[in-house]
Amino acid sequence: MRLKIIVTGLVAGIISITGFSQSTSEKEITLRECLKLAVENSPKLKISLLEQSKLKYRYQETIGKGLPNLNFTGALDDYVNLPTQLIPGEFINRPGELIPVQFGTTYNLSGAVDATQMIYNQTFLVALRLAKQMMEENVLSTEKFKTGLLLEVAQSYYLTQVTRKQIVNQESNLQKLEKAEKIAQSQYESGLIKKVDVDRIVIQKLNLMSDNDRLHVLLEQELSMQRYYMGLPMNQPLSFPDSVPLSTLIPGTDTNLSNHIDIRMIEMQRELANTNLRLKYSEYYPSVTFIGNVSYSNQNNSYYFFGKPDAWFNMSLIGLRLNVPIWDGFQKRSKVSQSKVDLKQIQVTEDDTRRILRIQSEDAARKLLASIEAEKRQRQNVTIADRVYGISQEQYQKGLIPLTDLLNSETALRDAQTGQTYALIQMKIAELEYMNANGTLLKLLE
Numbered sequence: 001m002r003l004k005i006i007v008t009g010l011v012a013g014i015i016s017i018t019g020f021s022q023s024t025s026e027k028e029i030t031l032r033e034c035l036k037l038a039v040e041n042s043p044k045l046k047i048s049l050l051e052q053s054k055l056k057y058r059y060q061e062t063i064g065k066g067l068p069n070l071n072f073t074g075a076l077d078d079y080v081n082l083p084t085q086l087i088p089g090e091f092i093n094r095p096g097e098l099i100p101v102q103f104g105t106t107y108n109l110s111g112a113v114d115a116t117q118m119i120y121n122q123t124f125l126v127a128l129r130l131a132k133q134m135m136e137e138n139v140l141s142t143e144k145f146k147t148g149l150l151l152e153v154a155q156s157y158y159l160t161q162v163t164r165k166q167i168v169n170q171e172s173n174l175q176k177l178e179k180a181e182k183i184a185q186s187q188y189e190s191g192l193i194k195k196v197d198v199d200r201i202v203i204q205k206l207n208l209m210s211d212n213d214r215l216h217v218l219l220e221q222e223l224s225m226q227r228y229y230m231g232l233p234m235n236q237p238l239s240f241p242d243s244v245p246l247s248t249l250i251p252g253t254d255t256n257l258s259n260h261i262d263i264r265m266i267e268m269q270r271e272l273a274n275t276n277l278r279l280k281y282s283e284y285y286p287s288v289t290f291i292g293n294v295s296y297s298n299q300n301n302s303y304y305f306f307g308k309p310d311a312w313f314n315m316s317l318i319g320l321r322l323n324v325p326i327w328d329g330f331q332k333r334s335k336v337s338q339s340k341v342d343l344k345q346i347q348v349t350e351d352d353t354r355r356i357l358r359i360q361s362e363d364a365a366r367k368l369l370a371s372i373e374a375e376k377r378q379r380q381n382v383t384i385a386d387r388v389y390g391i392s393q394e395q396y397q398k399g400l401i402p403l404t405d406l407l408n409s410e411t412a413l414r415d416a417q418t419g420q421t422y423a424l425i426q427m428k429i430a431e432l433e434y435m436n437a438n439g440t441l442l443k444l445l446e
Helices: 002-017 031-042 043-064 121-189 195-230 261-283 331-397 402-436 443-446
Strands: 067-080 085-088 096-100 109-122 289-299 314-325
Touching: 002 402, 031 085, 031 121, 031 443, 043 121, 121 195, 121 402, 121 443, 195 402, 195 443, 261 331, 331 402, 402 443
Parallel strands: none
Antiparallel strands: 067 109, 085 096, 109 289, 289 314
C-alpha cells in the first residue's frame, strides 16, 4: 500500500508540472515522466539537496579559518574609586611599612585592532580536504536515496498498470458473459434449457461484476491518494497506460559491480577514513601564526566624549606565534591507532558487500529469466484459453455442448488472464530488482 501511495503523489506532481489543470482531459503518464517528477518533488530528496548546500557553506567556513581575521575592541572605564596599590615604605623613608597609593586616572578610553593570519597549520590543510570529501559523500548519499526512490516508484507504477489491465480483462469477460446470457435466455424461452441454466450464467456474471467493482474501487483509491499527497483536487483526471511493456533486459550484460552505488559509497568511506587518519597525524606538526595589534588609549581626570585630543597614546606590535606539540600522554598515538582500525573495518565491509552484491546479482538474473519464461507461457495460455472460449461459445450457441462446458471455459479464461497478469507484474518487479542489484536503475531516467 505504501508503494502505491508514493506513486500516487509522484504522478500528481507530473500532472501539475506538465500543465495539467482541472479542465484538462485525461493524459497517460509514462514511467519516465513519473520517475522524473518523483525525483523533482520528493521531500526527502529536497532535504538531501539542502544538506549539500549546508555542507558547501561548512566548507566555506573551513576556508575562512585560513583567511586573515580582524577584530576591534573598545573600552570606556570610569573609575569612581581608583584602584589602590601597596608599595614598600622605603620609597618615602618609611621602612618596614606598606603604603597604600592610588594610581591612574578617572577616565580611560581605549581602542584596539587585532589581526591574525595562519601561516602554516597542517591540521587546517587536512580539515579542508575532509570538508570537501564530506560534500562528495553527500552527493553519493543523495544518489543512493534516489535509487531507492526510483525502485519504489517504478514498482508502484507497474502495480497500478496491472490494476487497470485487470479491469480491461474483466470488462471484456463481462461482455462475453452478457452475450452468453442472451443466448441462454433465448434458449430458455424456446424451451431448450431450464431456468436454472440461465441462473447459473447470471450468478457468474454477478460475481464478475462484483469483482470488477472491487477493482474500480481499488484504482480510485490509488488515484485519490495521488491527488491527496500532491495537493491536487479530488476530481483531477489521471490515467496510466493499460499495456505493460515486456522486458528487454538480457541478464549477464550489466555485472560490473565496481560502479554500484554501495561500492562507491564504501570507497568514499575509505577516503574519508584515510583523510581522518592524516588529520590525526597532523596534530604532531607545529603551527605558525602571524599576529598584529594596533591600540590607542586616552587617560584623563576630566571627561571628554572622544578623549582629550592631546592625551592619546599609541601602541602597536607584529609578531609570530609558534606552537610545537611535545607531549600529550600518547593521546595522538591512540587516535591514530583508532583510525587504522577504522580502515580495517571498512575493508572487511567492502569484501562482504561485494560478495552479497554478487549473490544478489546472480539471483536477480535467474529470477528475471524465469519470470520472462513464465510470462511468455502465461501469455500463450491466455491466447489458447480465449480461443477455446470462443469455440465453446459458438458450439453452445449451436447446441453442441452443454452450458457447463461454456462456463468452465469462461472460468479457465479468467484464470489464465489472472495468471498472465500475475506473471507480468512478477516479470517487471524482477526486472527492477535486477537493475537495482547491478546499480543501473538510474538508466530509467534517461
